[in-house]
Amino acid sequence: GENVEQHPSTLSVQEGDSAVIKCTYSDSASNYFPWYKQELGKRPQLIIDIRSNVGEKKDQRIAVTLNKTAKHFSLHITETQPEDSAVYFCAARAGAASKLTFGTGTRLQVTL
């Protein structure tokens, strides 16, 4: 089955700096890669996603890049703010199986 690895597990940046989180996946048939933000005790919230026919997608301060050849995708957050502090999960949809496989999560701390 699909295996998604995520790094780093924790990330601390100063307010205004950029944050980058990286994920790799194993199933070359995966075609959908969402990123979720989860605050303590809350549901995961979709912040951005990318499909396999696109290499990059941007939404204001958030961007995602996908390298299908290398089977990795990354989340980029620019001009970080304290409210960006949360746990971020990447995920991959393993083709026709339609289930999402999640990465292990990254705890992002934005300090003042």
Next chain:
Amino acid sequence: GAVVSQHPSWVICKSGTSVKIECRSLDFQATTMFWYRQFPKQSLMLMATSNEGSKATYEQGVEKDKFLINHASLTLSTLTVTSAHPEDSSFYICSARPGGAQNYGYTFGSGTRLTVV
């Protein structure tokens, strides 16, 4: 947008009892629903996939007789934790996906924190 309602948001039960968690899609038909379990500071682990009108598909290591899943309609899926034990204490989250091969969206319920005492 698509909304998934999950109840209860938290529940405390005694060891040996059963607990039912409901997941409803409010404004779309969910042909497929997913149930996840999340332990503190860990990722979401898929427990099972349910398809309306058919039996759920359980992930390896998940006891189907302990975690009963019913998806009897296009808007409701239930997870029943039977004979609960303290080690079942966790955050359970459902996710629903509208039908259609081109529909990529997944909507999550608000989660249920189960504490077994």
